Amino acid sequence: DTGVSQNPRHKITKRGQNVTFRCDPISEHNRLYWYRQTLGQGPEFLTYFQNEAQLEKSRLLSDRFSAERPKGSFSTLEIQRTEQGDSAMYLCASSFMTGANTGELFFGEGSRLTVL
């Protein structure tokens, strides 16, 4: 399967613990996005990368959240000192960026976080 892969698919943690999610994009895609989705809401933009460069980060994202894409391939999203409000589905998507940016986003199935 050459689609977007996310791990783990489910994570249950206690408040205050750190969690890390991994995303493996489609191999030839140069853009990678992270979104958060809660019940009844659309995907909320968190951040995106072009190759290894983080181009934009949502102002809604607290400093407890950090994302990396060290070699321009896979990406990790870390949440430190988790809070119950962090419980959500974390979505990763990748696309192939051209000069005109018409790239379709290909989504993974998401990583569901539950903070107790």
Place this chain on the structure above:
Amino acid sequence: AQSVTQLGSHVSVSEGALVLLRCNYSSSVPPYLFWYVQYPNQGLQLLLKYTTGATLVKGINGFEAEFKKSETSFHLTKPSAHMSDAAEYFCAVSGRRTEQKVTFGTGTKLQVIP
């Protein structure tokens, strides 16, 4: 800044009836517009997109959408609903040279009644 507004969080139609899901956008630059579908327990997948050119865009599964600049709308339609169309539908917008992140609406859940 760019955004989309989806009117109606839930829409119910009878099987065989017209499907109309509404989306209005706001963008300071010429937009790219998208419709994505999310089936239960699956990832989002692209239905169709508008970039340039023809304003009536055809997508998968018989869906289409029309870009109307004067109305800042990009409504999704399908002439005849099928049971398999039951899903959540998201409108999304991105910019061109700037505002290149993709911003999603809150979604419309489509129920198809047999």
